[in-house]
Amino acid sequence: MKKNMGSMDRIIRVILAAIMAYLYFTNVITGTLGLVLIILAGVFVLTSFISFCPLYAPFGIKTCKTQ
Template sequence: MKKNMGTADRIIRTILAALFAILYFTNVITGTVGIVLMVLAGVFLLTSLISFCPLYAPFGLRTCATET
């Protein structure tokens, strides 16, 4: 897999994942919406860690500046 996520994209996804987790664990968001947001938070965190977003690949999107 080639890296297709830049630093800003990774930081934004990590912040959103943390925000979703905080909202869920403080019971601000509960039920089905809470579970969906937690799954999304997990996906955001995973894609941030590996610097690759599978949804970007078919469309040829890249948010990183250098070719790796």
């Protein structure tokens, strides 16, 4: 599994995940949409930590400078 995410992409994903988590845990967004957003936030954080996005691979997208 080669890295395909750059540092700016990772930072943006973590910020978006934090916003989604804040909206969910302050009950601004609830129900099914809230659940979907909190799951998406988890995926964003996970992909940021491993620097690999599975959706980028089939399209050949790489936002990292190396490789």
